[in-house]
Amino acid sequence: MRYFVLFIAFLCVSAFADDDLFQSSGAFSARKGGVSSRSSAALQPSFSEVPVDSTYILGPGDFLDLMLEDNYLSLQVYPDGSVAIEECGAVVVGGHTLAEAREMILDLAAKRYKREQCFVQLAALKKFKVNAMGAISMVGQQLVEPQTRLSYFLRQVGGLLPTANNENIMVIRDNDTLHIDYSAMYMKGNFEDDIMLKQGDKVFVPFVEISDNVSLLFPGYRTSVAYQEGRTLQEYFDLAGGARMQNYGYKAVCVREPGQAPRWITISEMKQTKVAPNTEVEFTVQDMLVYVGGAVNYIGRHPYDPSWHAIDYVAASGINTISGSWNQIKVWRGKNPEALKLSVTEDQIMPGDYIEVPKSHYESFKDFTLFLASLLTVISSAFIIYVNYNN
Known part of the structure; x- marks a missing residue:
């Protein structure tokens, strides 16, 4: 019994003395030869929209998994672009491709380990910050996940303001400026313009110029689109994101061009209607x-x-034989109605107008004659009654 107790005690001492213990993460903590344990950051899931190949450029914040013979550890690329392996030294991998960095790290590890038994892989992609300015809801620096596309980033910053010029979003990258037509991206499906942002990118969303625009008024919402000669009202509607908003069942469109009287058009006429700069277009849902x-x-x-x-x-309304001629028709308009003489075949009728169709002159004269005849009948009857009463 005494030997059995001594044997159990020896096993316990050996277990605590050995560094090859299971960690809570399920990975081995490789402390042999001074190699640090695997980082928990590398054990978090890493998502990627497209495969990351050997041309991926490493930078600060990337994590690498490193297998050194039977030991495992994670390496983080430090802000200066370097990685370090205990008892082997450090090497700068920032700015190099994954393939180049793999060879540099294996060369470094070969100082202590067998190179053919070492392996390097990318464990987690770096996050970075992007500066965003202009006609967006949230201006300033935003933390960006790896492989973030421009469309997702614009939603991340709260979306565009109603006064944003979404046809010329600028992404400043190094010494170059990329011009992105965001409206064509989501209206026509130009996915190739939905670029992935890179570390160091700056995004600027310009405002619509005050002097040249077309304002669109929806129920409870107003926005504007940059004016462009030859553009139809349907195109302005699409650029304003009208198709993406709640459709309340628009009945008609009121077009108010500078210096001209308002005119109404149907929804189907929007594809053929062109407007002048600084036009105001109102969509109505009222009957x-x-x-x-x-x-x-x-x-x-x-x-x-x-x-x-x-x-x-x-x-x-069903015209009849007692109606007058077309040139006698009157249109009453306004809060204090005034009779307007309009062309019944050319001039536009406005909502709320009252169209008065008079009787013909003959019918009016006949009515007047009947009125006189009735009046004379009443007078004669009254005279006869008066004479008979006095007698």
Whole structure:
């Protein structure tokens, strides 16, 4: 029994004396020969959109897994670009490709270990900071995950402001400036423009110039797009991100160009409509009406149609034989209505207009004659009653 106790004690002392103990992470802590243990940072999952090949450029923050014969450890690339192996020394790998760094590290490890039994692999990609300025919600430095694309970064900084010129986002890289059409990226699927950001990149989103723009008014939201000659209203709508917003069921579009009276168009006409600089375009969801009264079969209101003229509303109301001529039709407009003499086939009708269709002159004269006849009948009847009463 005494020998058995001594044997158990000897095993315990040997176990505590040996450095090859299992760690909580499941990896071996290789302390043989002074090699440091594997870092927990290297054991975290590392995600990559595309495979990282041997052309990857190492930099501060990258982690490398290193196998030295039967020992394992992790190396971090320090801010000066170097890595160090205990009892072997240090080497600068920052700025070198993964393939070049692998050979440099293996050459360094060969001072103490058998080179053919050593292996180097990339364990975790570096994070870095990117400066973002201009028409974005969050201005300043932002920490960026490895292999982050421009579109994701712009969402990370809170998105673009309504006054942003999303057709010319600038990514300043070294001594070069990349111009990215962000609108074409998300509207037309130009994925090749959705570049991956690199360490040292600076992102600038310019503002729309105040003097040349087209303003678009949606329910509860207003934005503007840089003016460009020849561009249609549908293109301005797309550039403003209208297709990505809630569709409330737009009924019509009011176009207010500088120095001109407002005009209304249908949604389908947006693809053919071109506007001047500093135009204001309002999308409405209200049911707009036009009222028709007078000598028509159906007196009342009709849904507004920007393509209709007065003659269309009169025809929809059912014109009859007692109606007057077209040049007698009047249009009443405004909060304090005034009668307007408009061309029934050319001039535009506005929402809320009241179209009055008068009777013909003959019908008016006939009505007046009947009125006089009725009045004379009443007077004569009253005279006869008066005479008979006095007698």
